[in-house]
Amino acid sequence: xxxxxxxxxxxxxxxxxxxxxxxxxxxxxxxxxxxxxxFAPLLKSLVHIPGFPPGGAYxxxxxxxxxxxxxxxxxGVGFGLIDELRSGVIARFRVTxxxxxxxxxxxxxxxxxxxxxxxxxxLLLAIPFGLKPTFIGVVVxxxxxxxxxxxxxxxxxxxxxxLKDENSYAPLVFTLSLPLLLLSGVLLPLQxxxxxxxxxxxxxxxxxxxxxARDVFNGNGGSIxxxxxxxIMAALAIVGVAIGARRxxxxxx
Amino acid sequence: xxxxxxxxxxxxxxRGAVEAVxxxxxxxxxxxxxxxxxxxxxxKTTTLRMLSTLLPVTSGQATxxxxxxxxxxxxxRERIGxxxxxxxxxxxxxxxxxxxxxxxxxxxxxxAADKRAAELLETLELNDCGDRKxxxxxxxxxxxLDVGIGLMHLPDLLFLDEPTTGLxxxxxxxMWDEVRRLRESGTTVFLTTHYLEEADALCDxxxxxxxxxxxxxxxxEELKREVAGDVVLVGPEGPLDKARAVLKGQDFIRELTEExxxxxxxxxxxxxxxxxxxxxxxxxxxxxxxxxxxxxxxxDVFFRKTGRSLRETAP
Numbered sequence: 001x002x003x004x005x006x007x008x009x010x011x012x013x014x015x016x017x018x019x020x021x022x023x024x025x026x027x028x029x030x031x032x033x034x035x036x037x038x039f040a041p042l043l044k045s046l047v048h049i050p051g052f053p054p055g056g057a058y059x060x061x062x063x064x065x066x067x068x069x070x071x072x073x074x075x076g077v078g079f080g081l082i083d084e085l086r087s088g089v090i091a092r093f094r095v096t097x098x099x100x101x102x103x104x105x106x107x108x109x110x111x112x113x114x115x116x117x118x119x120x121x122x123l124l125l126a127i128p129f130g131l132k133p134t135f136i137g138v139v140v141x142x143x144x145x146x147x148x149x150x151x152x153x154x155x156x157x158x159x160x161x162x163l164k165d166e167n168s169y170a171p172l173v174f175t176l177s178l179p180l181l182l183l184s185g186v187l188l189p190l191q192x193x194x195x196x197x198x199x200x201x202x203x204x205x206x207x208x209x210x211x212x213a214r215d216v217f218n219g220n221g222g223s224i225x226x227x228x229x230x231x232i233m234a235a236l237a238i239v240g241v242a243i244g245a246r247r248x249x250x251x252x253x
Numbered sequence: 254x255x256x257x258x259x260x261x262x263x264x265x266x267x268r269g270a271v272e273a274v275x276x277x278x279x280x281x282x283x284x285x286x287x288x289x290x291x292x293x294x295x296x297k298t299t300t301l302r303m304l305s306t307l308l309p310v311t312s313g314q315a316t317x318x319x320x321x322x323x324x325x326x327x328x329x330r331e332r333i334g335x336x337x338x339x340x341x342x343x344x345x346x347x348x349x350x351x352x353x354x355x356x357x358x359x360x361x362x363x364x365a366a367d368k369r370a371a372e373l374l375e376t377l378e379l380n381d382c383g384d385r386k387x388x389x390x391x392x393x394x395x396x397x398l399d400v401g402i403g404l405m406h407l408p409d410l411l412f413l414d415e416p417t418t419g420l421x422x423x424x425x426x427x428m429w430d431e432v433r434r435l436r437e438s439g440t441t442v443f444l445t446t447h448y449l450e451e452a453d454a455l456c457d458x459x460x461x462x463x464x465x466x467x468x469x470x471x472x473x474e475e476l477k478r479e480v481a482g483d484v485v486l487v488g489p490e491g492p493l494d495k496a497r498a499v500l501k502g503q504d505f506i507r508e509l510t511e512e513x514x515x516x517x518x519x520x521x522x523x524x525x526x527x528x529x530x531x532x533x534x535x536x537x538x539x540x541x542x543x544x545x546x547x548x549x550x551x552x553d554v555f556f557r558k559t560g561r562s563l564r565e566t567a568p
Contacts (some may be wrong), residue, residue: 013350
């Protein structure tokens with residue numbers, strides 16, 4: 001059907017561009033890798049603090065790191081779209097019969113593929129450090145990252161289409177990403193935080209993803225938190241895609 | 254092919270509403286090359302964007318390629334091609350791939366798209382660079398590729414926004430040839446330009462737009478004749494007095510001025526006036542050293558209608 005065909009055509013286009021510039025995969029994964037190498041070892045001495053989740057430093061930290069990857073990776077995609085806007089390509093596509101949703105999903109597909117590769121790189125690097133992944137843990141983890149990637153990329157694209165300029169887009173993205181990150185328990189578990197901070201964290205959808213990821217990595221796959229995390233991320237993805245697709249339909253000029 | 258009544262586009266600016274297009278009526282017949290001539294900021298690109306479904310219409314009616322613009326935009330899109338001023342290609346993609354994906358987005362299968370892309374690369378002389386990324390293309394090559402992208406699905410109507418702006422003379426000449434070729438093949442072309450010579454050379458009909466309104470419309474010849482008439486420069490052998498005396502007061506001469514050593518006569522139809530002038534001067538015994546005819550330019554038309562010269566407003 002038309003949406004599938006259009007989405008596939010757009011995905012292939014972006015995939016081929018991506019293959020031409022694979023350096024971006026590495027660049028995107030450098031930040032989490034640095035955290036893994038330079039920050040995670042400090043957590044080893046914290047595992048015995050009351051309130052610290054079970055599983056060992058890496059099993060607690062790496063899931064958060066993957067969420068961070070999803071968040072920052074997704075917010076970066078807006079820059080590519082702004083570049084494309086400037087080249088006139090988006091206007092050109094909008095004059096064709098192509099599905100507006102396909103314009104979004106084709107790009108998002110490429111972004112998800114990038115995230116997947118980066119996540120696998122991170123997971124593989126973490127194993128010699130002490131990460132003990134389970135198969136179901138990795139699958140659910142990647143599922144969560146995919147949903148975050150889809151939702152956040154779509155929102156990033158919507159923002160990029162609205163702002164049309166790097167000088168407005170960059171500050172927006174950086175200003176919003178950092179609190180989202182800090183309030184999701186990625187760096188240090190929120191269980192260590194004072195109650196007021198934990199309460200604010202409850203309003204952040206990403207904190208549920210982090211909790212879910214940690215649970216599933218530690219064999220607690222059936223816990224209610226895992227389902228909660230998946231459901232909230234799925235909702236985020238649906239809302240994000242709806243907003244993003246609508247933006248592609250609206251006038252850009 | 255295009256019919257509009259009262260087409261309007263209002264933007265909400267910081268200091269109230271801005272009417273970029275303030276009531277435009279157009280009638281473009283199929284197979285014509287129609288030109289929208291005007292200075293920058295006149296509303297040409299905004300009108301084009303509305304007609305190609307990129308911008309919503311604030312008010313007014315329009316039928317494009319047989320479909321209602323406001324209620325059937327999807328149908329309109331199937332029949333039109335659009336070549337914007339900014340360009341249509343992305344730097345990291347090859348020309349051929351841009352052509353092929355364009356065709357496929359209109360429903361062509363892989364084989365048909367490949368074949369058509371190869372044809373266009375040949376016609377537009379892009380075979381040498383067709384498989385290189387467009388970031389390596391010259392301005393002229395990019396613009397030709399853009400036109401190819403607009404033509405992949407054989408549209409009935411092609412919109413060209415400032416097709417030769419920024420091009421060197423050779424690339425411009427090639428683009429003009431391309432537009433003429435389109436006309437021969439029966440495609441309706443709607444182009445915008447701020448170059449007088451371009452509108453004059455390529456278009457069957459022209460509408461002159463200024464500040465969002467059409468100030469004049471017609472064939473290039475009609476426009477020039479209606480407003481400016483012709484200029485005949487009469488250079489008699491001796492002093493001007495005798496010639497002036499003979500010609501002054503003649504009905505067919507609208508205005509008579511002096512310029513250097515010649516008489517400058519503003520007439521309606523130069524080709525009719527000249528034999529009359531020769532007969533009159535001959536009859537009075539005035540011998541002519543030089544006689545020349547100057548056709549009016551669209552700049553004269555623009556000046557008469559708006560009080561400004563189009564040449565002054567060009568970038």
